[in-house]
Amino acid sequence: MLENSLGRPAVISARGLYRNFGSTAALDNVNLDIQLGQSLAIMGPSGSGKSTLLHALAGIDLPDSGQITLNLPGSAPVQIESLKDKPRTKLRREAFGFVFQSGLLIPELTAIENVAMALMINAVPRSNAMDRAARALAQLGLAGMEERRIGQLSGGQQQRVAIARAQVTGASVVFADEPTGALDSATGAEVLETLLDCTVGAGKSLVMVTHDRTVAERCDRIVHLSDGRLLDGTARQERQAGAWS
Numbered sequence: 302m303l304e305n306s307l308g309r310p311a312v313i314s315a316r317g318l319y320r321n322f323g324s325t326a327a328l329d330n331v332n333l334d335i336q337l338g339q340s341l342a343i344m345g346p347s348g349s350g351k352s353t354l355l356h357a358l359a360g361i362d363l364p365d366s367g368q369i370t371l372n373l374p375g376s377a378p379v380q381i382e383s384l385k386d387k388p389r390t391k392l393r394r395e396a397f398g399f400v401f402q403s404g405l406l407i408p409e410l411t412a413i414e415n416v417a418m419a420l421m422i423n424a425v426p427r428s429n430a431m432d433r434a435a436r437a438l439a440q441l442g443l444a445g446m447e448e449r450r451i452g453q454l455s456g457g458q459q460q461r462v463a464i465a466r467a468q469v470t471g472a473s474v475v476f477a478d479e480p481t482g483a484l485d486s487a488t489g490a491e492v493l494e495t496l497l498d499c500t501v502g503a504g505k506s507l508v509m510v511t512h513d514r515t516v517a518e519r520c521d522r523i524v525h526l527s528d529g530r531l532l533d534g535t536a537r538q539e540r541q542a543g544a545w546s
Contacts, residue, residue, distance in 0.1 A: 318367035329529035342517035345526035398467030402479040413447035457488040
């Protein structure tokens with residue numbers, strides 16, 4: 302397993318990432334290590350490349366050049382950018398979880414079915430998947446709401462369902478794109494606390510894109526993107542010592 306400059310294991314290491322859309326550089330020589338059990342916030346103005354970076358790290362989209370190495374405990378390193386579509390899809394299903402601003406839940410399904418779907422597409426039998434989904438929802442305070450359809454849940458409850466779906470498979474890394482962006486401040490704070498508890502609180506890694514500095518401040522590390530270039534990041538200890546303003 303690779304280690305970064307701090308000597309801690311890096312579950313994902315990106316080196317020399319470039320991604321262009323026409324004449325626009327969305328990623329410009331990005332180098333980044335994500336530590337095991339770390340929460341990382343990616344900030345920057347609209348169009349800075351935040352979502353492009355998240356999608357590249359998660360294997361949703363491929364960089365034009367560069368390397369993205371996944372180093373899961375007990376497994377051989379995987380070069381994400383070199384994988385074909387099918388193994389990359391399998392990797393996303395098994396190793397990664399996703400929480401987006403809109404939740405991207407299936408409105409025709411109930412809360413428990415939305416969560417169980419993440420298991421069933423990995424060939425987990427339905428009865429087993431439903432049991433595990435029910436436990437995941439209960440752990441997030443949604444016991445008794447398993448049979449409600451998505452439209453019958455509040456915005457905060459919907460995001461909790463999305464978090465349950467993201468972590469029910471045991472994903473090592475959860476990617477979140479503005480997970481509190483559509484919520485009021487109080488509900489957003491509750492959802493963020495839940496997300497952190499389910500990821501770094503369980504020894505997993507969280508990579509989050511956000512515009513909200515208050516949200517970013519809850520993360521172990523913050524990095525900034527500007528015109529596709531990654532600026533120096535700061536750890537929580539440095540911010541608390543007044544090194545970041």
